[in-house]
Amino acid sequence: MIDRIPPVAKFAVPLAALLALAGCGSAEKRSAPTTQAAKPAPRPPAPAVTKPRIVHPHNRPVPILMYHVVGAAPADAPLPGLYVRQADFAGQLAWLRAHGYHAVSLLRVYDYWKRGYALPRRPVVLTFDDGYREDFTNVRPLLARRHWPGVLNLAVRNLLDRKLTVPQIRLMIRQGWEVDAHTINHPDLTTLVPSQLRHEVAGSRAWIKRRFHVPVDFFCYPSGRYDSRVLAAVRSAGFLGATIEGSGPASPRDGLLTLPRIRVDGSDGVSGLAAKLGAYG
Numbered sequence: 001m002i003d004r005i006p007p008v009a010k011f012a013v014p015l016a017a018l019l020a021l022a023g024c025g026s027a028e029k030r031s032a033p034t035t036q037a038a039k040p041a042p043r044p045p046a047p048a049v050t051k052p053r054i055v056h057p058h059n060r061p062v063p064i065l066m067y068h069v070v071g072a073a074p075a076d077a078p079l080p081g082l083y084v085r086q087a088d089f090a091g092q093l094a095w096l097r098a099h100g101y102h103a104v105s106l107l108r109v110y111d112y113w114k115r116g117y118a119l120p121r122r123p124v125v126l127t128f129d130d131g132y133r134e135d136f137t138n139v140r141p142l143l144a145r146r147h148w149p150g151v152l153n154l155a156v157r158n159l160l161d162r163k164l165t166v167p168q169i170r171l172m173i174r175q176g177w178e179v180d181a182h183t184i185n186h187p188d189l190t191t192l193v194p195s196q197l198r199h200e201v202a203g204s205r206a207w208i209k210r211r212f213h214v215p216v217d218f219f220c221y222p223s224g225r226y227d228s229r230v231l232a233a234v235r236s237a238g239f240l241g242a243t244i245e246g247s248g249p250a251s252p253r254d255g256l257l258t259l260p261r262i263r264v265d266g267s268d269g270v271s272g273l274a275a276k277l278g279a280y281g
Contacts, residue, residue, distance in 0.1 A: 052111075053118040061249035062109050063277060064125040066261040071134040073266065083266045086138045091270040093142055096124060099274075103148035105178040106218050110240055113252045125250075127151040127243065127261060129182060129220060131158040136168040144175050153182040153220035153243075156207050166211065173214060180218040181205045181239070187222060189230045197229065202237035218242060219257075231257055249280050 073083035084092075096103075102120035109125060111117040126143070128135050131154045143150050152172065158164060173179060181204040183189070189197060205216045217240040221230065224245030234242050234257055243250070246260025254260060262276050 052115075054116040055112075055118045056116060058112050058116040059252055061251040061280070062104075062112075062119070062123050062125060063249040063280065064106070064109075064127060064243060064259060064261040065273075066243075066245065066263045067126065067128045067139075068130065069132050069134050070128075070138045071132075081265045081267065084264060084268070085266065086134075086142075088266075088269050089139070090142055092264070092268075092273045093146065093148075095270050095274060097146065103143070103146070103150070105149045105176075106151050106180065106241065106243075107178060107215075109250070110217070110256070113256075125151060127153055127220070129153045130155045130186065131164045131169075131182075133163055136164060136172065140172055140175065140177075147176070149176040149178060151178045151180060151218075153180050154204075154208060155182040155186045155222070156184045156204055157186060169212065173212060178218075179208060179212060179214050179216065180220060181208055181216050182220045183222055188225050189221060189233075190225050190227045194229075197233045198237075201230075201233045205237050205239065226258070 067084060067089075068082035070084050070086055070089045072085060073080040077083060100122045101124045102122060103126050104119060104123045106125050106127075108117070108119060109123065112119045112123075126148070128139060128150055131152060135150070135152060139150060150172070152169070154164075154169070159166070159169070169177075169179065181201070183200040184204050184207070185200065187196075187200060189200060192200065201219065205219070208214070208216045219234050219237070219239045219242040221242060221244055226234075226242075226244065239257070241256040241259055243259045243261050245263060246258075247262060248260055250259040250261070264273055264276075268276070
């Protein structure tokens with residue numbers, strides 16, 4: 001007996017095959033990637049350039065404070081008055097901030113005087129002569145808390161004698177310190193012959209620039225000693241300005257190569273510093 005395939009069943013296999021073929025074609029079409037032109041990534045906006053605010057007039061005096069060592073004086077210190085106790089220094093910084101002062105670099109003062117770039121309402125420059133370990137251990141952390149720069153007047157010999165180290169000074173620079181020249185060996189510049197004078201003045205600038213890759217735009221006379229020959233050597237070395245010991249706030253009227261500083265002694269404390277600044281308004 002021959003089995004009969006129902007009429008509908010005759011078309012079941014071919015129809016299934018056709019649907020399968022149609023389905024494969026559709027799948028291929030669905031899976032085929034669409035070709036579209038890649039859009040370029042949006043370009044990030046250029047950072048805004050903040051132009052310095054220009055003020056007129058721009059010749060008012062700015063106090064430059066002169067420190068040496070912030071720390072306890074050893075029993076055999078030849079000049080114990082040059083040591084300011086760390087607690088006194090911390091109190092002086094607190095007094096400065098409470099009375100509206102804000103520490104700036106000497107370069108910012110120069111840019112104010114020469115270009116009119118605005119300064120804080122009550123600027124003050126904090127300079128530290130020679131270069132001592134205490135500049136890193138005692139001074140730097142207190143200034144860093146306030147985001148205030150210091151100015152290190154570096155006598156290269158103190159670095160060679162490891163009173164400060166290169167890594168320490170590099171960290172100070174990263175934290176905003178300005179490094180300026182204070183000669184190689186801290187001699188009385190007025191006693192030197194021309195070759196020695198060039199070595200101590202221009203040589204100290206070149207040495208610090210080469211080691212730390214900073215401008216070294218300012219000079220500090222050892223013990224405040226200078227004469228016409230020394231001034232000529234400082235000018236020839238390319239310094240923008242220089243500081244002496246003197247007294248009272250610095251002004252461009254003093255001459256940029258003879259800017260006075262207000263000396264802070266170990267006996268001053270907070271009240272002594274306040275009196276010295278108050279004497280000049």
